[in-house]
Amino acid sequence: MQHVSAVREPLVTGGKTYHDVTVDVCRQVEAKPNVRWMAALSVALFFLGIFLYSVYRTLWYGIGEWGLNKTVGWAWDITNFVWWVGIGHAGTLISAVLLLFRQKWRSSINRAAEAMTIFAVICAAMFPVLHMGRPWLAYWVFPLQNTFGSLWANFNSPLLWDVFAISTYFTVSLVFWYTGLVPDFATIRDRAKGPIAKVAYSLLSMGWTGSAKHWSRYETVSLILAGVSTPLVLSVHTIVSMDFATSVVPGWHTTIFPPYFVAGAIFSGFAMVLTLMLITRVVFKLEDYITIEHIALMNKIMMITGSIVGVAYITEFFIAWYSQVEFEQYAFINRATGPYWWAYASMMTCNVITPQLVWIRKVRYSIPLTFILSIIVNIGMWFERFVIIVTSLHRDYLPSSWAMFSPTRIDIGIYVGTLGLFFTLFLLFAKFFPVINMAEVKTILKYTVDNGPTYTGVDPHAHAIHHESTTHGVPANAPVNYNKHD
Amino acid sequence: MTKRFALGIFEDEDVLLHAVENIRGAGVKIYEVFTPFPIHGMDDAMGIERSRLPIAAFFYGMTGLAFALWLQIYTLGFDWPMIIGGKPHIALPAFIPVSFELTVFFCCHGMVITFYTISKLYPRWKTPVLDVRSTDDKFVVAIELNENSDLNGLAKLLRENGASEVNEKEMTKN
Numbered sequence: 142m143q144h145v146s147a148v149r150e151p152l153v154t155g156g157k158t159y160h161d162v163t164v165d166v167c168r169q170v171e172a173k174p175n176v177r178w179m180a181a182l183s184v185a186l187f188f189l190g191i192f193l194y195s196v197y198r199t200l201w202y203g204i205g206e207w208g209l210n211k212t213v214g215w216a217w218d219i220t221n222f223v224w225w226v227g228i229g230h231a232g233t234l235i236s237a238v239l240l241l242f243r244q245k246w247r248s249s250i251n252r253a254a255e256a257m258t259i260f261a262v263i264c265a266a267m268f269p270v271l272h273m274g275r276p277w278l279a280y281w282v283f284p285l286q287n288t289f290g291s292l293w294a295n296f297n298s299p300l301l302w303d304v305f306a307i308s309t310y311f312t313v314s315l316v317f318w319y320t321g322l323v324p325d326f327a328t329i330r331d332r333a334k335g336p337i338a339k340v341a342y343s344l345l346s347m348g349w350t351g352s353a354k355h356w357s358r359y360e361t362v363s364l365i366l367a368g369v370s371t372p373l374v375l376s377v378h379t380i381v382s383m384d385f386a387t388s389v390v391p392g393w394h395t396t397i398f399p400p401y402f403v404a405g406a407i408f409s410g411f412a413m414v415l416t417l418m419l420i421t422r423v424v425f426k427l428e429d430y431i432t433i434e435h436i437a438l439m440n441k442i443m444m445i446t447g448s449i450v451g452v453a454y455i456t457e458f459f460i461a462w463y464s465q466v467e468f469e470q471y472a473f474i475n476r477a478t479g480p481y482w483w484a485y486a487s488m489m490t491c492n493v494i495t496p497q498l499v500w501i502r503k504v505r506y507s508i509p510l511t512f513i514l515s516i517i518v519n520i521g522m523w524f525e526r527f528v529i530i531v532t533s534l535h536r537d538y539l540p541s542s543w544a545m546f547s548p549t550r551i552d553i554g555i556y557v558g559t560l561g562l563f564f565t566l567f568l569l570f571a572k573f574f575p576v577i578n579m580a581e582v583k584t585i586l587k588y589t590v591d592n593g594p595t596y597t598g599v600d601p602h603a604h605a606i607h608h609e610s611t612t613h614g615v616p617a618n619a620p621v622n623y624n625k626h627d
Numbered sequence: 628m629t630k631r632f633a634l635g636i637f638e639d640e641d642v643l644l645h646a647v648e649n650i651r652g653a654g655v656k657i658y659e660v661f662t663p664f665p666i667h668g669m670d671d672a673m674g675i676e677r678s679r680l681p682i683a684a685f686f687y688g689m690t691g692l693a694f695a696l697w698l699q700i701y702t703l704g705f706d707w708p709m710i711i712g713g714k715p716h717i718a719l720p721a722f723i724p725v726s727f728e729l730t731v732f733f734c735c736h737g738m739v740i741t742f743y744t745i746s747k748l749y750p751r752w753k754t755p756v757l758d759v760r761s762t763d764d765k766f767v768v769a770i771e772l773n774e775n776s777d778l779n780g781l782a783k784l785l786r787e788n789g790a791s792e793v794n795e796k797e798m799t800k801n
Contacts, residue, residue: 159663159764284698286706293702297711302724309732316739323748324762328663331759340752347748351762353673355746356665361678362742366735369688373731380724580664583764587640 152246152585155429159583162430163328166577169425170329171338174572177424185564192558195551196271204274206551212544213534217552218268219384220526221559224409225265226307226381227402227522230374231410232258233314236321237370240363246438248581249430252325253421254414255318256574260566261413262311264559269303271555299383306380310373317366320359323349325575378406385529392472392533395460401453408446408492409522411439415515417567419508421576430577433506440505443518447496450525454493468538476532480545484528491521630771632658633778634758634794635785637766640666646788647672647768653784658771661761684738691733695726757796 157165169175174182198206209216232254239247270276282304284294294301326346333339349355382402385393395401415436422431461473476485495517498504505511536543570576637643644666650657651674660673670677703709704717714721743749761767768790770781782793 163663163763284702293707295709295711296699296703296725297714297718297721299724302728305725305728305732309728313731313735316735320739320742324664327754328762330754331756331762343752343754344750346754347743348751348754349748349762350754350756351661351663353660353662353666353669354675355748356662357670357675358678358680358742358746360665361680362738365681365684365738369684369731369734372727376724376727376731383724583664584666 150432150434152432152434153249153430153582154432157429157586159586162577162579162582162586163332165427165430166325166575166579166582167329167332169571170573170575171332171334178568178572181424182565182568185561185568188557188561189565190561191554192561195554195558196267198551199271199555200276204272206549208547208549208552210544210546212542213531213546215534216531216546217527217548217556218272220523220530221556222265222268223381223402223526223530224523225261225268225559225563227378227406227409227526228413228519229258229261229265229310229314229410230378230403230406231414232256232261233310233370233374234407234410235414236317237367237374240367241371245585246435248585249427249577250414250418250435250439251581252318252321252574252578253417253571253576255314255321256567256570256576257410257413257417258314259311259318260563260570261410262307262314263566264563266307266311267555267559267562299380299387302380303384306377310377313366313370313373317363317370320362320366321578321581322574323347324351324359324580325578327351328579329575375403378403390533390537391466391468392457392461392476392529394469395457397453397456397460401450401457404446404449404453405492405522405525408443408450408496409519411443411446412515412518412522415439415443415511416519419512419515421571425571425576427577430582433508436508436511437505440499440511440514443515444496444499447492447499447518451493451496454489471536472533475536476528479532479536481528481532481535484524484532488521488524488528491517492525495521629797629799631773631795631797632757633770633772633776633781633785634796635768635770635788635790636758636760636792636794637768637789638764638791639789640766642789643766643768644668644672646785646790649788650768650770650784655770655781655784658769661757661767661769663762663764663766666766680738680742683741684734687737687741688730688734690737691730692726694733695729696722698729699725755798757798758794 153162155161169178207216207218232251235247235254236251236258239251270279273279282294282301284296286293323346326342327349330339330342330346333342379399379402382398386395386398388394418431418439419436422428458473461469464470476482495514498510498514503510504514531546535546635646637646640662643660643662647657647660647669651672657673660669662669669675699722700717708716710716711718756762757769758765758767768785770776770785772778772781772795778795785793
């Protein structure tokens with residue numbers, strides 16, 4: 142198992158027992174929806190309505206409803222696509238990469254973060270599909286031999302790579318998330334009182350009983366899924382960045398795009414995880430599971446990835462000058478001082494300066510400041526994509542084709558609409574699914590310092606024989622500074 | 628078919644782990660152990676062999692890779708060759724992303740489907756469990772009983788090894 146340091150802050154506070162974990166997490170699943178949840182859902186549904194209206198306008202009247210023109214043929218749609226996919230990446234990072242690195246603190250946030258991944262990818266997928274203009278022909282992206290001539294999909298195109306990357310990423314994240322949910326659905330099923338809940342959670346739990354054999358396989362499956370999801374998540378944003386990097390547009394044709402995009406994705410994703418967690422922990426009273434330590438740790442990851450992004454911005458600028466390519470140089474000068482300077486300035490302020498505030502301990506441990514910071518980072522990351530896409534396209538090789546882009550109401554409607562879609566899905570998830578992985582939190586419960594002396598699942602005097610043993614487990618009444626290797 | 632079980636209920640996973648070792652050491656066959664979360668060391672204690680799912684996952688992945696390469700080379704290289712950007716018909720470096728993605732796709736889904744199939748996990752209307760607390764905070768050792776079983780002996784063995792209660796339960800399995 143793991144080494145427990147005496148100085149490390151506890152992962153779960155409040156001296157919880159196994160049963161407490163079950164009760165705390167199942168509480169909002171079993172309770173009637175509260176007013177705050179209903180209010181939040183109404184707001185989300187209102188924005189979902191805006192989304193549906195904007196989609197209707199786009200489909201009925203065509204892409205002309207958007208602010209695109211012949212010079213800027215890609216704008217908010219792809220900006221939002223990259224933004225949403227990026228947000229999704231933090232969930233996979235938490236569930237897969239941190240699992241491989243044995244970061245136990247991930248246990249209480251991985252479920253919600255993975256849900257965020259899935260919902261964010263759903264929102265992201267809306268944009269390329271709507272931009273097709275005729276989404277009912279979306280299946281043409283798949284390599285099906287079409288009946289209009291024996292023409293296949295072009296596997297040399299990064300846009301087709303995207304199709305494969307996003308489909309794989311979405312489905313793999315979905316099964317990873319679902320497989321993790323199965324044992325928790327079983328817990329809810331076994332507690333369920335109402336007939337509908339009994340049947341619903343029985344169906345969802347796939348007949349899980351928690352037998353040793355199943356757990357053994359479950360752990361193997363989780364580990365392998367984590368192992369393949371790790372390169373997968375890196376590949377997804379790498380491929381997204383190749384949509385740009387393999388082109389010849391000044392400002393896009395850069396070899397640092399893949400790592401730069403991946404870092405940016407994790408950066409924005411952690412900001413979104415923080416936004417969601419700060420709300421979730423308060424609304425569902427889960428402060429003992431998502432502690433201030435969790436927030437500080439996520440802040441640190443945000444700071445590191447934010448710094449990588451900052452270095453990438455500066456590198457881009459330097460390389461543009463160093464390359465001595467006139468067009469590249471102009472692209473970057475135009476970004477910083479051209480008509481979209483305000484977008485560039487917002488990006489630089491939000492993404493380069495704000496994460497550096499996290500070096501200050503007080504900021505990292507402050508809930509209101511973290512909340513504001515996380516929102517600012519998400520705004521900044523949206524501007525980053527806007528800057529990369531629009532400022533590169535609007536003035537490239539041929540000055541006679543230069544143009545400006547401004548969004549229409551429908552552009553804005555679809556964007557804020559996907560926020561509505563996202564929060565609708567997240568709120569439904571938070572109400573009907575366990576937001577914290579109960580089984581996984583229970584595995585770490587005994588090994589968090591706070592619970593060492595307080596959690597006594599067993600009467601220490603009843604089975605004295607076991608306390609002599611050092612091979613298996615820590616006795617429930619072990620001293621606080623007990624260090625354990627297995 | 629109705630089966631009868633003696634259920635030893637444990638409160639702590641470390642006590643349980645020892646109990647499982649001792650009970651199996653005493654020559655009693657454990658039908659199954661039900662726990663609310665995975666317990667490290669349980670595989671050894673229960674004598675569960677290492678899962679071969681990773682091997683299966685590897686072969687699923689290889690299948691995906693082979694399929695991806697075949698698909699791209701066959702369609703673009705042989706079935707309908709096109710000149711795209713002046714590149715060769717079979718431009719292997721450009722095939723890397725899709726090959727990787729399909730490898731992962733086949734590997735994950737193949738393994739997960741295998742996992743649910745061999746574990747006989749599928750949606751059902753009702754799920755019978757021996758003790759509902761085993762998905763909450765109790766650890767349950769189930770020992771199958773037959774006509775010759777010595778229930779008192781088993782209860783004693785379970786209690787000696789730290790079971791807080793011992794129950795008898797019947798379950799109909801189809």
